[in-house]
Amino acid sequence: MAKQTPFFTSISRLYPHVRPIIPRLVMGLLCALLASIVALTIPQVLRVLINDSLQPGGATDAVWIAAVVILVLGIAEAGLVALRRQFVINPATTVETRMRVSLYGHLQDLTVSFHDRWGSGQLLSRAMTDLNFLRRWMAFGAIMLVVTTLTVIIGIAVMFAMSWQLALIFLAAAVPIMAYSFRFRTRFSKVARLSQDQAGDLATTVEESVHGIRVLKAFGRSREALENFNGQAEELRQTEISKARHQATFSMVVTLLPELALGSGLVVGVMLAASGQLSIGSLVAFFATAAVVAAPVEFSGMLLAMALTAKTAIDRHFEVMDSVNTITSPPEPRKPTQLSGALSFNSATFAFEDAPDKPILKDINLDIRPGETMALVGITGSGKSALIQLVPRLYEVTDGSITVDGVDLRDFDVEELRRVVGVAFEDTTLFSNSVRDNVLLGAEERTEEALEEALDVAQAHFAYSLPEGVDTLIGEEGLSLSGGQRQRIALARAIAARPRVLVLDDPLSALDVHTEELVEARLREVLRDTTTLIVAHRPSTVALADRVALLEEGRIAAVGTHTELLAGNPHYRYVIASLGQEPRDLDSELSELEQEADSEEVNR
Numbered sequence: 001m002a003k004q005t006p007f008f009t010s011i012s013r014l015y016p017h018v019r020p021i022i023p024r025l026v027m028g029l030l031c032a033l034l035a036s037i038v039a040l041t042i043p044q045v046l047r048v049l050i051n052d053s054l055q056p057g058g059a060t061d062a063v064w065i066a067a068v069v070i071l072v073l074g075i076a077e078a079g080l081v082a083l084r085r086q087f088v089i090n091p092a093t094t095v096e097t098r099m100r101v102s103l104y105g106h107l108q109d110l111t112v113s114f115h116d117r118w119g120s121g122q123l124l125s126r127a128m129t130d131l132n133f134l135r136r137w138m139a140f141g142a143i144m145l146v147v148t149t150l151t152v153i154i155g156i157a158v159m160f161a162m163s164w165q166l167a168l169i170f171l172a173a174a175v176p177i178m179a180y181s182f183r184f185r186t187r188f189s190k191v192a193r194l195s196q197d198q199a200g201d202l203a204t205t206v207e208e209s210v211h212g213i214r215v216l217k218a219f220g221r222s223r224e225a226l227e228n229f230n231g232q233a234e235e236l237r238q239t240e241i242s243k244a245r246h247q248a249t250f251s252m253v254v255t256l257l258p259e260l261a262l263g264s265g266l267v268v269g270v271m272l273a274a275s276g277q278l279s280i281g282s283l284v285a286f287f288a289t290a291a292v293v294a295a296p297v298e299f300s301g302m303l304l305a306m307a308l309t310a311k312t313a314i315d316r317h318f319e320v321m322d323s324v325n326t327i328t329s330p331p332e333p334r335k336p337t338q339l340s341g342a343l344s345f346n347s348a349t350f351a352f353e354d355a356p357d358k359p360i361l362k363d364i365n366l367d368i369r370p371g372e373t374m375a376l377v378g379i380t381g382s383g384k385s386a387l388i389q390l391v392p393r394l395y396e397v398t399d400g401s402i403t404v405d406g407v408d409l410r411d412f413d414v415e416e417l418r419r420v421v422g423v424a425f426e427d428t429t430l431f432s433n434s435v436r437d438n439v440l441l442g443a444e445e446r447t448e449e450a451l452e453e454a455l456d457v458a459q460a461h462f463a464y465s466l467p468e469g470v471d472t473l474i475g476e477e478g479l480s481l482s483g484g485q486r487q488r489i490a491l492a493r494a495i496a497a498r499p500r501v502l503v504l505d506d507p508l509s510a511l512d513v514h515t516e517e518l519v520e521a522r523l524r525e526v527l528r529d530t531t532t533l534i535v536a537h538r539p540s541t542v543a544l545a546d547r548v549a550l551l552e553e554g555r556i557a558a559v560g561t562h563t564e565l566l567a568g569n570p571h572y573r574y575v576i577a578s579l580g581q582e583p584r585d586l587d588s589e590l591s592e593l594e595q596e597a598d599s600e601e602v603n604r
């Protein structure tokens with residue numbers, strides 16, 4: 001459960017966003033307040049009318065005048081309510097949009113570690129539902145809460161002016177209402193928070209199952225997914241019911257007590273009027289004023305609930321906004337004097353944030369020469385992907401350092417570093433955009449030549465045959481591509497950025513053997529000048545490399561050429577043999593390996 005902050009501490013955090021629209025909010029508030037004052041004036045007209053006209057010999061013309069005055073006041077009240085809306089709707093939507101944009105910007109900025117920890121639905125519900133609610137609260141709830149409070153204070157003052165005895169009865173009813181509202185606040189805050197968090201979890205479930213629809217269908221798990229969803233939806237329903245119950249009980253209290261006061265006030269009022277201590281006009285005006293005051297009090301349950309939900313929405317928003325991006329540029333970034341692409345790991349150690357005591361990578365020392373291609377090989381879970389992601393600083397070393405041309409990655413401007421280091425992952429993400437925009441995402445030169453060359457190296461010529469060629473929309477909202485096609489677009493994206501250092505996490509795994517061969521042939525040419533670190537899951541990818549580094553339980557166990565390691569390192573032989581696919585150009589070496597293993601067995 002998240003830490004509860006005091007109500008006004010949370011609300012005050014809106015100030016920087018709300019500051020530019022304060023004048024309009026104040027105007028909206030004044031309109032709403034004036035409308036309430038107008039409503040409170042109508043009983044006074046009634047009082048004058050009854051006291052002056054309904055007496056024997058009273059002026060009958062006054063009835064018409066009073067009727068016109070009441071009509072004008074009624075129109076003024078309606079006009080002021082409409083004006084309030086005009087003043088606040090536009091600025092409230094502006095604040096909502098600005099907060100949404102700054103949340104999105106911050107999410108872009110936050111580290112991969114942050115995104116590892118947060119469910120996408122929790123972020124989605126913060127960006128959409130919470131901010132939508134906050135807008136409605138700013139435009140209506142907040143203003144009405146202030147106006148209601150002021151109306152009640154002014155109304156009670158007017159009631160005191162008319163009859164202090166009757167006003168005391170109403171004030172007595174306000175005391176238990178106040179006491180109960182404190183209790184309501186504590187209880188409602190808890191369920192409001194729970195309901196918003198549960199709605200976020202539900203959104204995560206929807207998101208995951210939509211993404212994983214093929215897996216769920218293929219494994220016949222749609223029913224289980226539905227049951228799981230149903231369970232979560234039911235939990236949310238129970239929380240919503242509990243929320244509604246709290247609100248209903250509060251509404252009952254705030255409706256019942258003023259009614260009780262009204263009943264007892266009527267008895268006392270009639271007695272006061274009978275004894276001549278109160279005029280009939282004042283008696284009628286008093287109860288008409290009490291009715292004007294009671295209406296917003298009855299509303300207060302809803303307004304308080306809105307305020308508490310808005311407070312929770314603010315807390316949830318700032319939980320994300322307060323998360324700090326720890327991977328930032330230094331105040332004075334450095335650059336290598338000459339960028340040749342020498343990549344060095346110096347005793348680099350890395351642990352994920354959720355398991356700081358269990359480093360995944362330990363004391364990594366590795367030097368990759370400018371223009372060299374180094375393959376990274378290791379059994380599954382040995383830390384290859386983690387190591388690769390340290391180079392563009394998607395994750396940060398927890399100890400030691402990594403340098404490019406002698407400059408620590410942490411001394412680079414982050415954006416500059418990511419121009420120097422290009423990446424392609426096995427699990428490709430394409431955006432709902434054209435092939436062109438996907439490929440040229442990180443390219444400095446967004447030219448036709450750059451696009452053509454990148455598509456050619458990645459053997460992604462299929463892009464020209466798509467319905468609208470390279471302008472065809474792909475990604476989640478566009479045309480579906482095969483796994484191999486997606487990988488080639490992602491590879492083209494990494495190449496088009498023309499980085500000095502390229503890190504590739506098994507980028508050819510989904511390609512058929514023939515296409516892989518073609519891509520490798522072209523890649524070899526391109527990689528000649530680019531320092532490349534490539535995670536290899538296939539012997540054919542290993543063949544691309546000048547040297548190979550073997551990762552074993554998070555440590556570099558050996559570095560050498562493929563032939564050297566094959567000859568001298570049993571673990572390497574084991575890893576290569578378990579890579580699954582018979583290597584095309586390594587066949588002979590593998591059969592030698594088998595013979596060697598056999599003879600070792602015999603010698604033992």
Ligand SMILES: Nc1ncnc2c1ncn2[C@@H]1O[C@H](COP(=O)(O)OP(=O)(O)OP(=O)(O)O)[C@@H](O)[C@H]1O
Nearest residue numbers: 116352354360378379380381382383384385386387
């Ligand atoms: N975000 C994370 N938080 C905590 N632990 C993680 C995270 N991502 C990966 N790990 C763990 O770190 C270890 C190394 O993972 P990594 O993905 O780097 O292995 P790998 O060698 O690339 O494996 P594979 O060959 O299967 O892709 C694994 O034990 C994995 O469970």
